[in-house]
Amino acid sequence: xxxFRLFKDKTARLSMLGITILSLGFLLLIGIGLFYMSLPxxxxxxxxxxxxxxxxxPFKGEFGFLPYIISTLHVTFIAIVIALPxxxxxxIYLTEYASEKIRNFFxxxxxxxxxxxxxxxxxxxxxxxxxxxxxxxxxxxxxFSSGYSVLAGGIVLSVMITPLLISxxxxxxxxxxxxMREASLSLGATKWQTVKQIVLRKSLPGIVAxxxxxxxxxxxxxxxxxxxxxxxxxxxxxxxxxCYPLPALIANNYGEMLSIPSYESALMMAxxxxxxxxxxxxxxxxxxLNRIERRYHV
Amino acid sequence: MKLLEExxxxxxxxxSAFVIIAVIxxxxxxxxxxxxxxxxxDMISKGPGGxxxxxxxxxxxxxxxxxxxxxxxxxxxxxxxxxxxxxxxxFYLTKTSFFAKTVRFSFDILFGIPSIVYGAFGFAVMIYxxxxxxxxxxxxxxxxxxxPIIMRSLDEVARFIPRxLIEAPLSLGATKYEMIKILLRQLMPGITTAVLLAIGRGIGDAATVLFTAGYTDxxxxxxxxxxxxxxxxxxxxxxxxxxxVQNRAYxxxxxxTIIILILSLSARYFSRKLSKNKV
Numbered sequence: 004x005x006x007f008r009l010f011k012d013k014t015a016r017l018s019m020l021g022i023t024i025l026s027l028g029f030l031l032l033i034g035i036g037l038f039y040m041s042l043p044x045x046x047x048x049x050x051x052x053x054x055x056x057x058x059x060x061p062f063k064g065e066f067g068f069l070p071y072i073i074s075t076l077h078v079t080f081i082a083i084v085i086a087l088p089x090x091x092x093x094x095i096y097l098t099e100y101a102s103e104k105i106r107n108f109f110x111x112x113x114x115x116x117x118x119x120x121x122x123x124x125x126x127x128x129x130x131x132x133x134x135x136x137x138x139x140x141x142x143x144x145x146x147f148s149s150g151y152s153v154l155a156g157g158i159v160l161s162v163m164i165t166p167l168l169i170s171x172x173x174x175x176x177x178x179x180x181x182x183m184r185e186a187s188l189s190l191g192a193t194k195w196q197t198v199k200q201i202v203l204r205k206s207l208p209g210i211v212a213x214x215x216x217x218x219x220x221x222x223x224x225x226x227x228x229x230x231x232x233x234x235x236x237x238x239x240x241x242x243x244x245x246c247y248p249l250p251a252l253i254a255n256n257y258g259e260m261l262s263i264p265s266y267e268s269a270l271m272m273a274x275x276x277x278x279x280x281x282x283x284x285x286x287x288x289x290x291x292l293n294r295i296e297r298r299y300h301v
Numbered sequence: 302m303k304l305l306e307e308x309x310x311x312x313x314x315x316x317s318a319f320v321i322i323a324v325i326x327x328x329x330x331x332x333x334x335x336x337x338x339x340x341x342x343d344m345i346s347k348g349p350g351g352x353x354x355x356x357x358x359x360x361x362x363x364x365x366x367x368x369x370x371x372x373x374x375x376x377x378x379x380x381x382x383x384x385x386x387x388x389x390x391x392f393y394l395t396k397t398s399f400f401a402k403t404v405r406f407s408f409d410i411l412f413g414i415p416s417i418v419y420g421a422f423g424f425a426v427m428i429y430x431x432x433x434x435x436x437x438x439x440x441x442x443x444x445x446x447x448x449p450i451i452m453r454s455l456d457e458v459a460r461f462i463p464r465x466l467i468e469a470p471l472s473l474g475a476t477k478y479e480m481i482k483i484l485l486r487q488l489m490p491g492i493t494t495a496v497l498l499a500i501g502r503g504i505g506d507a508a509t510v511l512f513t514a515g516y517t518d519x520x521x522x523x524x525x526x527x528x529x530x531x532x533x534x535x536x537x538x539x540x541x542x543x544x545x546v547q548n549r550a551y552x553x554x555x556x557x558t559i560i561i562l563i564l565s566l567s568a569r570y571f572s573r574k575l576s577k578n579k580v
């Protein structure tokens with residue numbers, strides 16, 4: 004009997020270890036797999052040229068990723084610029100000023116905001132943001148805009164990354180010891196001065212890490228952005244122009260390109276680019292956040 | 302002077318908090334007011350009939366059922382992977398173990414990988430093995446997407462299990478495996494919350510299933526059949542030039558939103574129950 008129990012224990016431990024190692028390998032597998040599948044195009048063309056050319060003509064065998072990369076950067080930049088002040092101020096309010104009651108009221112709202120599927124954000128964007136831009140904002144600046152634009156993508160994305168930013172900011176602010184705040188308050192500083200001089204300054208690495216996470220989230224967002232940003236492979240010249248981010252490129256074309264040589268490989272390279280950038284951003288911000296967590300919770 | 306600054310910033314904070322509430326209200330209002338008009342009983346009780354995509358009769362039952370099949374399969378896979386991993390790194394390894402840290406770290410990164418990368422990678426692997434878009438493919442890829450989600454929230458709960466609870470069964474002579482079976486019961490509310498969150502994420506994700514699960518008007522009867530999913534139903538119907546079909550996209554969006562609302566609220570309910578159980 005005891006032998007059987009020990010045997011069961013040993014089997015369980017080994018299979019758990021096996022599954023753990025397996026899932027560790029999964030990340031590597033994706034990276035290596037994507038790289039392997041983008042090899043044909045990397046062999047055929049110079050990597051630097053692929054990244055800096057804006058000629059995208061799959062039928063002629065020309066694959067320049069520049070319009071897609073620029074579009075992704077534009078959309079992400081706008082999203083961060085809009086989302087950052089709102090989420091920073093709201094998380095300061097929630098962690099430093101708000102009562103327990105208000106915090107409890109906000110928690111499910113933030114949850115819901117992060118739980119709403121991308122496609123719903125896309126529907127909302129096409130119904131409200133896109134016509135708003137084409138009818139009310141763009142006419143003041145340019146002659147014509149369909150509304151499906153860099154700006155629309157940026158606005159929709161900014162709403163989508165806000166809950167992520169708020170939850171990480173709140174965690175970071177919460178990790179600053181109470182004693183530090185009290186020391187500042189007892190010296191006669193106002194609450195806001197304490198926030199500004201102590202909390203924000205101490206949280207700076209965490210804030211940077213949170214932004215990096217939000218950026219990588221924005222890079223990879225597909226369906227919502229695809230629905231509102233127009234999908235024309237040109238380098239946008241203003242925020243009212245249509246654009247075509249990398250994930251949208253993959254989503255729109257993968258699955259239908261099997262007859263054109265190197266097309267599949269080019270799309271795999273797009274996925275590989277996304278993967279690499281996101282892994283780097285994620286890894287560095289997680290390292291910072293882990294260090295913060297460790298510093299105050301020993 | 303410094304009090305003025307205080308006041309200004311406090312006002313700004315209140316404004317931004319209010320804006321966030323207003324935005325979520327606006328999103329829900331838009332979806333409900335646009336969708337409610339076309340939300341009929343037929344929409345949720347029937348699959349697409351003849352001429353559905355021209356605005357004739359039918360509903361999106363195929364997509365609703367397809368989405369649930371898909372996400373249930375995915376949750377099974379994800380639980381099968383994430384429970385052993387969480388148990389291993391929390392109860393077999395020490396708190397400072399480098400291996401445990403590496404596992405956590407890599408799951409954090411997997412968590413951040415966008416669904417389109419999972420979708421594209423999954424489909425490439427499926428092509429390599431000569432598989433067609435199917436319910437099975439969708440289940441596996443969505444499973445990959447939600448495994449890190451479940452694992453991370455399980456880990457969050459398992460990390461704070463009181464030491465006494467771990468030591469009591471061991472001191473009575475239980476093996477570690479038997480101890481874990483007991484602890485799993487304690488972790489149940491946590492697992493439920495994690496699963497509900499993961500279902501919400503899996504059911505709403507379009508980029509993973511775009512290539513891997515395909516699309517069909519029928520409810521799948523086998524793992525090798527393609528399957529419709531709600532997000533894609535919304536996406537495709539919205540792309541139609543016919544107004545009635547577009548209206549149905551809004552109704553489908555409302556259905557998906559209601560499902561998400563229910564999941565989000567029940568996840569909250571269970572996590573509250575969890576904090577009550579804390580020793």
